[in-house]
Structures are given as structure tokens and as C-alpha cells.
Amino acid sequence: MTDSRRLTIQELNDRVEAIFRKAGLNAVQAGAVARVIVAGERDACKSHGIYRIEGALRTMKAGKVRPDAVPELLVQEASAIVKVNAKGGFANSAFELGLPHVIERARAYGLAALVINDCTHFSALWPEVEALTEHGLAGIVMCPSYSSVAPMGGNKPLLGTNPFAFGWPRRDKPPYVFDFATSVAARGEIELHRRAGKPLPEGWAIDAAGQPTTNPDAALAGAMLPFGGHKGSAIGTMIELLAGIMIGDLTSPEALEALGSTTLVPPHGELILAFSPEKFAAGRPGDPFARAETLFEAIVGQGARLPSQRRFEARAKSEAEDILLTASEFEQLDRLLALGLDAVA
Amino acid sequence: MTDSRRLTIQELNDRVEAIFRKAGLNAVQAGAVARVIVAGERDACKSHGIYRIEGALRTMKAGKVRPDAVPELLVQEASAIVKVNAKGGFANSAFELGLPHVIERARAYGLAALVINDCTHFSALWPEVEALTEHGLAGIVMCPSYSSVAPMGGNKPLLGTNPFAFGWPRRDKPPYVFDFATSVAARGEIELHRRAGKPLPEGWAIDAAGQPTTNPDAALAGAMLPFGGHKGSAIGTMIELLAGIMIGDLTSPEALEALGSTTLVPPHGELILAFSPEKFAAGRPGDPFARAETLFEAIVGQGARLPSQRRFEARAKSEAEDILLTASEFEQLDRLLALGLDAVA
Numbered sequence: 001m002t003d004s005r006r007l008t009i010q011e012l013n014d015r016v017e018a019i020f021r022k023a024g025l026n027a028v029q030a031g032a033v034a035r036v037i038v039a040g041e042r043d044a045c046k047s048h049g050i051y052r053i054e055g056a057l058r059t060m061k062a063g064k065v066r067p068d069a070v071p072e073l074l075v076q077e078a079s080a081i082v083k084v085n086a087k088g089g090f091a092n093s094a095f096e097l098g099l100p101h102v103i104e105r106a107r108a109y110g111l112a113a114l115v116i117n118d119c120t121h122f123s124a125l126w127p128e129v130e131a132l133t134e135h136g137l138a139g140i141v142m143c144p145s146y147s148s149v150a151p152m153g154g155n156k157p158l159l160g161t162n163p164f165a166f167g168w169p170r171r172d173k174p175p176y177v178f179d180f181a182t183s184v185a186a187r188g189e190i191e192l193h194r195r196a197g198k199p200l201p202e203g204w205a206i207d208a209a210g211q212p213t214t215n216p217d218a219a220l221a222g223a224m225l226p227f228g229g230h231k232g233s234a235i236g237t238m239i240e241l242l243a244g245i246m247i248g249d250l251t252s253p254e255a256l257e258a259l260g261s262t263t264l265v266p267p268h269g270e271l272i273l274a275f276s277p278e279k280f281a282a283g284r285p286g287d288p289f290a291r292a293e294t295l296f297e298a299i300v301g302q303g304a305r306l307p308s309q310r311r312f313e314a315r316a317k318s319e320a321e322d323i324l325l326t327a328s329e330f331e332q333l334d335r336l337l338a339l340g341l342d343a344v345a
Numbered sequence: 346m347t348d349s350r351r352l353t354i355q356e357l358n359d360r361v362e363a364i365f366r367k368a369g370l371n372a373v374q375a376g377a378v379a380r381v382i383v384a385g386e387r388d389a390c391k392s393h394g395i396y397r398i399e400g401a402l403r404t405m406k407a408g409k410v411r412p413d414a415v416p417e418l419l420v421q422e423a424s425a426i427v428k429v430n431a432k433g434g435f436a437n438s439a440f441e442l443g444l445p446h447v448i449e450r451a452r453a454y455g456l457a458a459l460v461i462n463d464c465t466h467f468s469a470l471w472p473e474v475e476a477l478t479e480h481g482l483a484g485i486v487m488c489p490s491y492s493s494v495a496p497m498g499g500n501k502p503l504l505g506t507n508p509f510a511f512g513w514p515r516r517d518k519p520p521y522v523f524d525f526a527t528s529v530a531a532r533g534e535i536e537l538h539r540r541a542g543k544p545l546p547e548g549w550a551i552d553a554a555g556q557p558t559t560n561p562d563a564a565l566a567g568a569m570l571p572f573g574g575h576k577g578s579a580i581g582t583m584i585e586l587l588a589g590i591m592i593g594d595l596t597s598p599e600a601l602e603a604l605g606s607t608t609l610v611p612p613h614g615e616l617i618l619a620f621s622p623e624k625f626a627a628g629r630p631g632d633p634f635a636r637a638e639t640l641f642e643a644i645v646g647q648g649a650r651l652p653s654q655r656r657f658e659a660r661a662k663s664e665a666e667d668i669l670l671t672a673s674e675f676e677q678l679d680r681l682l683a684l685g686l687d688a689v690a
Contacts, residue, residue, distance in 0.1 A: 074628075080425045081455035081624060110426035111618075113456055115625065138591060140583075153649035166583045176586070178579040228573025234523040234652050237644070238485075238511045241521070245636045246483060246622045248629020253643065273456075273618075277591045279426060280460065283419075284593020291590045298598065299582070304498035307579050 005330070006322040013038045015333055016053065023057055023340040024067045025090075032092035036127045041323055044314030047188055048124040050329060053336060056090070056122055057344045059265040065090060065120040071097045080105050080112040086119030091270055094119055095128055098272075103135045106274035114272040115247045120265050121145075126179040126308065129167030132274050133175035141165045141179075143270040144244040146256035149183045150223035152233035155210025157223040160252030160266075161187060162239040169277075171289050174315070176296065178307035182236040183224045187262070190219050243271035350675070351667040358383045360678055361398065368402055368685040369412045370435075377437035381472050386668055389659030392533055393469045395674060398681060401435070401467060402689045404610040410435060410465040416442045425450050425457040431464030436615055439464055440473055443617075448480045451619035459617040460592045465610050466490075471524040471653065474512030477619050478520035486510045486524075488615040489589040491601035494528045495568035497578035500555025502568040505597030505611075506532060507584040514622075516634050519660070521641065523652035527581040528569045532607070535564050588616035 007015070016037050020030035033056060041049030059065050069089025075082050082101040086094035098114045105112035125141040132139035145160025165179035184204045193200050194216035205219030206212055213219055226232035244251040249269025250258060258267050281288040296306060325333075336343045352360070361382050365375035378401060386394030404410050414434025420427050427446040431439035443459045450457035470486040477484035490505025510524035529549045538545050539561035550564030551557055558564055571577035589596040594614025595603060603612050626633040641651060670678075681688045 078423075078453065079455050079624070080457070108423065109454060110424050111456060111458055112425070113620075113625070117629065138587065151644045151647070151649040154644065154647035156647050158643050158647065166579070168583075168586050176582075178576075178583075180576050180579070182576075227576050230652070231523075231525050231527075231572050232576070233649075234511070234525070237521075237640070238513075238523075240640055241513050241637055242483065242620065245631075245633045245640065246620060246625045248626040248631060248633065251636070251640060253640075275458075275587065275591065279424070280458070280591045281593040284462065286590075286593060288590045288593065291596070292586055295582070295585055295590065295596060295598075298503050299496045299499065302496070302499035302501050302503065304496040304578075307575070 004324060004326045006324050008322050009038060009042050009318060012041060012050075012323055012325075015337065016050065019053060019333065019336045019340075020056070022337055023060060025060065026068050026070070028070060028093045029067070029089050032096050033090050033122060036092055036123060039127050040124060042315055042318040043311040044318075045124070045311055047186070050325075050333065052123055054344050055263070055265055057336070057341055058263070059120060061341045061344055062261070062264055064259060064264050064267065073097055073101065075101050080109045081115060082112065083115045083117065085117050088118055088267075089120065090265075091116050091119035091121045095131075095270075095272070099131055102272060102274050103132070103137060106137050106276050107279070110279035111273065111275045114274070116270040116272070117247060117249050118267075119269065120267050121270060122265050124179060125163050125165035126167075126177050126311075128272060129165045129177055129179065130175060132272070133167040133169040133177070136169050136276075136278070138169065138275040138277055139165075139167045140273040140275075141270065142239045142243045144240055144250065144252040144255060144266075144268045146259060146262060146266045146268075147252045148187055148224050148262065149226055149236060150206060150210070151237065152226055152230040155206060155223070157256075158253060159226065159233070159236040159240060160255070161224065162236045162243075162252065164235065164239065168292060169289070170292065170296075174308070174312040176292070176306060176308075180227075182226055182232050182239065184227045184232075185224065187224065190216050190224065194220065244268060247271055349669060349671045351669050353667050354383060354387050354663060357386060357395075357668055357670075360682065361395065364398060364678065364681045364685075365401070367682055368405060370405065371413050371415070373415060373438045374412070374434050377441050378435050378467060381437055381468060384472050385469060387660055387663040388656040389663075390469070390656055392531070395670075395678065397468055399689050400608075400610055402681070402686055403608070404465060406686045406689055407606075407609055409604060409609050409612065418442055418446065420446050425454045426460060427457065428460045428462065430462050433463055433612075434465065435610075436461050436464035436466045440476075440615075440617070444476055447617060447619050448477070448482060451482050451621050452624070455624035456618065456620045459619070461615040461617070462592060462594050463612075464614065465612050466615060467610050469524060470508050470510035471512075471522050471656075473617060474510045474522055474524065475520060477617070478512040478514035478522070481514050481621075481623070483514065483620040483622055484510075484512045485618040485620075486615065487584045487588045489585055489595065489597040489600060489611075489613045491604060491607060491611045492597045493532055493569050493607065494571055494581060495551060495555070496582065497571055497575040500551060500568070502601075503598060504571065504578070504581040504585060505600070506569070507581045507588075507597065509580065509584065513637060514634070515637065515641075519653070519657040521637070521651060521653075525572075527571055527577050527584065529572045529577075530569065532569065535561050535569065539565065589613060592616055
């Protein structure tokens with residue numbers, strides 16, 4: 001057994017990319033999927049780091065994602081909507097293909113949308129809002145998931161955990177970024193409580209009869225609850241409408257039906273909105289980026305944290321000191337590289 | 346003392362408009378302000394009905410809104426942003442001026458934004474999302490308020506109650522609409538508890554020392570809390586950034602400073618986003634409006650309610666049976682019409 005040791009971000013990227021290539025994913029997808037996994041690991045966001053590789057491989061093995069898909073760009077003249085069809089592949093390379101076009105349209109028209117259709121959606125949204133903020137744009141990203149959350153007042157899974165992410169660019173600093181599930185908790189957190197034999201906090205879930213429960217098994221057989229009561233439930237519904245139905249892609253109940261599982265990566269689309277603060281603020285007093293700093297200082301000045309700060313601190317550490325992986329994480333990467341799809345059930 | 350009696354929606358509209366005209370508001374503003382007040386009363390949304398007239402008059406009397414303002418439209422070629430400068434008047438006539446233009450741009454480009462600057466913001470957002478849904482568009486509307494909410498982890502008012510509203514058009518039915526404060530409760534609800542001598546529910550507010558309180562006076566001297574913990578706090582911050590800073594208008598702390606009061610109608614801008622489901626769904630399988638009905642049926646089918654249903658039921662009743670006002674409400678309207686600005690402190 002080897003000791004834990006460090007890898008540069010690029011070295012880890014190469015390893016993860018090689019795993020997906022070995023498993024049969026084409027180059028354009030493998031590169032894009034590896035980049036988001038490594039971004040998660042780099043930011044010490046372990047739930048979206050190399051831990052996610054197996055789920056992606058299992059989804060490939062189950063035939064629920066097309067390993068040879070090449071995303072296709074659909075851009076029309078005089079439109080603020082950029083569409084990319086992922087052709088049944090992972091969303092990530094579709095996003096990378098559409099990104100320069102939605103940036104160009106947002107700068108031209110003031111705001112623009114990138115729609116990703118027919119993708120297997122993997123995985124966190126913050127890499128995508130950050131990609132917009134790197135170009136001086138504000139962004140909102142949202143997508144359905146698969147049914148696991150009851151609408152407020154209901155008693156059965158219908159909505160997904162439907163993540164909602166936002167980013168605002170800051171000069172010479174990491175952006176203001178949040179990315180959260182519109183359920184009280186992520187499904188993975190319930191699974192972690194179950195494995196640890198710990199009861200859930202109150203308010204996370206209901207059982208199959210629609211009654212509040214703190215039992216993780218009962219919760220997994222029942223439904224999760226939206227964050228913030230009826231308000232979070234409404235936002236989750238908005239995400240089904242805008243980022244599912246409006247873009248002509250699957251809602252969370254449809255994604256669950258298509259997937260037939262709650263353990264694989266779900267198939268649905270994604271909606272990315274990009275805003276040009278320069279265009280919006282043109283002709284108005286004040287510099288929007290300087291004014292935003294005043295707001296952030298007021299938040300931090302009263303002891304509150306900005307979202308994603310821990311992630312940015314971990315990133316700075318990884319960039320300075322490389323990424324530390326445990327011996328068992330190294331063994332797991334080696335195993336996945338050696339066995340490809342045979343490594344997963 | 347007269348009995349309670351009924352007025353048609355149009356009759357009430359004429360009375361409310363006459364009150365504002367008598368108080369010195371110009372015709373374009375008086376008409377638009379009256380329409381939203383009457384819409385609130387019609388929908389039995391009493392907190393946004395004729396109850397609001399006095400606050401608007403007090404704001405006029407305090408010189409915090411320009412009664413002679415005529416909003417100015419700023420539309421550029423090849424832009425998805427429509428701007429209206431309210432010139433220091435109430436937001437409502439600015440919205441009405443910009444509405445046909447943002448509809449036209451959303452239909453052309455797929456999505457568009459209406460920015461209202463330099464307005465006194467009055468009052469609910471749902472009439473505006475509904476105006477978009479009447480033209481077959483989906484809409485998101487948001488604006489700051491004035492500092493009254495502590496960011497999560499903080500201990501002082503900074504964010505506003507920052508409302509967030511969304512609408513989706515339905516065929517032959519009232520739209521799917523929600524409109525809520527991003528604080529746990531509206532400020533008016535704390536005031537109502539104070540007047541009734543009732544403690545607040547847990548989790549609504551903190552006192553001036555940053556400690557949780559259920560005492561309404563302590564809450565009014567302290568800060569309200571965002572809904573949904575750090576997630577609602579993040580959404581409230583996003584609203585400051587997009588609908589305050591990005592559009593070159595006041596944030597909630599700036600609005601409070603400009604107003605010098607928490608009892609008048611606040612000055613700030615507003616951001617309205619309009620989406621064309623037809624443009625977004627073009628070329629994709631399924632009719633988005635029919636698919637949305639399937640989602641709504643699934644929500645209602647498990648016993649959950651759609652937001653705004655009570656309001657739409659009240660509207661149908663008002664349209665069928667006119668609006669019932671109490672004798673004291675009639676007297677108040679008569680008094681406001683007779684005295685104009687002399688009726689308020």
C-alpha cells in the first residue's frame with residue numbers, strides 16, 4: 001500500500017481523462033468531463049470530485065449515455081438563444097462548445113441564453129457560472145434532475161433536487177458564486193446518514209405516507225422536501241418549467257422514467273442565462289463591479305460569509321501545493337484505469 | 346354610517362385614480378398606480394389593495410416621488426435590453442410604457458429584459474409577470490427593497506425583503522404565478538404581530554444584538570431573516586446584484602439611505618426578464634404549454650396547491666360579483682378623495 005501523495009491539477013486531469021478514454025468515451029467528452037471532476041477535487045468539493053467517476057462509468061455501462069456523441073451547435077442570426085444538442089452525450093462538452101457563442105451573444109444583445117438539449121447532465125453547475133464570470137458576465141444556471149422531492153403540500157416525489165446557480169464576476173478575485181439544490185438537502189446527504197446509521201435532521205424528508213420522518217430509509221422510500229417551504233417548492237417548479245419544458249427537454253418525472261433508476265446520471269437539458277453588466281449599466285452612474293465590492297464588504301463586515309469561499313480557499317491551496325490524494329484514492333484511480341467499464345457494476 | 350356595498354372593478358379603478366389625481370399625481374402615473382392597487386383589491390390581496398393608497402400618498406407628501414414625472418423609453422437597435430427611466434415617478438407607468446417593447450424583443454430574440462430605473466417602486470410584482478403571461482411569455486421579475494434583512498450569518502439589516510416573482514402562461518386558464526419576499530416574512534407581518542401583541546414564530550428575526558427573537562419590537566429594532574437560510578440569503582444577494590447594481594440603480598442599503606425611512610415607498614430600479622417559450626421550444630418535441638399542464642396536474646393531483654390560486658379564485662368572484670368594500674373602506678376612500686395629501690401625515 002502506497003502513502004498519500006500529491007498530484008498537480010494537470011496530472012490529475014490527465015489521469016481522469018485517461019480513465020474515461022479507456023472506458024470508451026470519445027475525446028471531446030472525456031476531456032470536458034475530466035475538467036469538471038478535477039475542478040471539484042481541486043476545490044475540495046469531494047462530493048463532485050473523483051468520487052463521481054464511478055457514477056459516470058456506471059451510466060455509460062448501463063447504456064444511458066452515448067460515448068461517441070459529438071455535440072452539435074445551433075446558432076441562428078438575430079437570436080439571443082444559442083442551442084447545443086449533446087446528442088445523448090454528457091453535457092460538459094456541449095457546454096464548452098456553446099460557451100463562446102453565448103458570451104458573444106450576451107455581449108451583443110445584453111443578455112443571452114445557452115440551451116443544452118439531449119444530454120446526460122453531469123454534474124455541478126458552478127463550473128459553468130464560473131466560466132461566464134471569467135468573461136465578465138453574470139450568469140444563472142438551472143436544470144431539473146429526477147423526481148425525488150415532493151412539492152410543498154404534496155406527499156410524493158415529483159420535482160427534482162433542481163439545482164440553481166448564480167455567478168457575478170469580480171475583478172482580481174474569485175467570483176461571487178452560489179450553487180445549491182432546491183431541496184433542503186442533497187440526496188447524497190440522506191444516503192450518507194443512512195450509511196452512518198444516523199437520523200436525519202427534522203424537515204428534510206417525508207415517508208411514503210407523506211408524514212415527516214427522520215429515518216433515512218423511510219426518507220429514501222418517501223420524498224425529500226424543498227428548501228424554504230412553499231417558496232423553494234415554487235422555485236423548483238420554475239426550474240422544471242424553464243429548464244425542462246420551455247427548452248423542450250425532460251422534466252424530472254420524465255427523466256426518472258427515462259432513466260429507470262435514481263443511481264445513474266440523469267438525462268435532461270440545461271438552461272444557462274448570461275448577462276452583460278456593462279451593457280445593463282451603460283449610461284448609468286457608478287461602476288457595477290466596484291459597487292458590488294461595497295455590497296460584499298458589507299456582508300463580510302457583519303460576520304457573514306460569501307458563498308463558495310471555502311471552495312476558493314481550497315483552490316488556491318491546490319494551485320499552490322497540488323492536490324493531495326489518499327493511497328486508497330490512488331488505488332481506485334489505478335483500478336478504474338486498468339479495468340475501464342469492468343470496474344463498475 | 347353606510348353599509349358595506351359593491352363596486353365594479355372599473356368603478357373602484359375610477360375612484361382610486363381620482364384620489365391620486367386630486368393629490369397631484371399626473372394622469373399617466375395615476376392611471377397606472379390605480380390599476381395595480383385595484384388589481385390587488387380585486388384579487389382579495391388586501392395587503393396590496395386600497396390599503397396601499399395612504400403609503401403612496403405619504404411618499405408623495407414627503408417629496409420622495411415626482412408627481413409630474415413622465416417615463417422615458419430608451420430602446421436601442423439590436424439589443425435585448427429595453428430601458429425605461431421613470432424620472433423619479435412611480436414604477437407602474439414606466440412598466441406600462443416598456444411592456445410592448447420587451448414583448449416585441451422577447452419574441453424577436455427569444456428572451457429580453459426590461460429595466461426600470463429611477464423609480465419609486467410600487468408595489469407587488471405579480472401584476473407585471475401576469476402582464477407578460479397574457480402575451481404568451483414566461484417572466485421573472487425581481488427588485489431590491491430597503492435594508493431590513495440580515496444576510497445569513499450576519500446580524501444587521503443589509504438586504505431588502507427583495508421580492509422574486511415568476512409567471513408561466515397557461516391557455517384558457519390563469520397563469521402559473523408566484524411572487525414572494527426573499528425574507529421569511531414580509532415586514533408588514535411583523536408589524537401586524539406587534540399591533541396584535543403576539544410573539545413572532547421562531548426563525549423570523551433577530552434582535553439588535555443578532556440573537557434570535559420572537560419579540561416584534563426587538564425584531565423591528567434588529568433584522569429580519571432570509572427565507573430558507575443561506576440559500577434564501579444568496580438569492581436576496583443575487584437580487585441586489587442583478588436588479589440593483591447591474592442595472593445601475595440603488596441597492597437596498599442605498600435605497601434606505603436615500604429614503605431615510607422604512608415607512609415610505611422605496612426608490613430603486615427593477616429587472617424584468619421575458620422568455621418566449623415558443624422560441625426556446627422551437628424544433629423540439631412536444632408542445633410546452635400542454636407539457637406544463639401535465640406538470641401542474643401532477644402537483645395538484647398529490648394534494649399540493651399551485652401558488653396564486655386563492656388570488657385567481659377571488660378575481661373570478663370579483664369579476665362575477667363586483668368588489669365588496671366595507672362602510673369604513675368607503676369612508677376612507679371618500680376622505681382621501683376630499684382631502685388629497687392633507688389626508689395623510
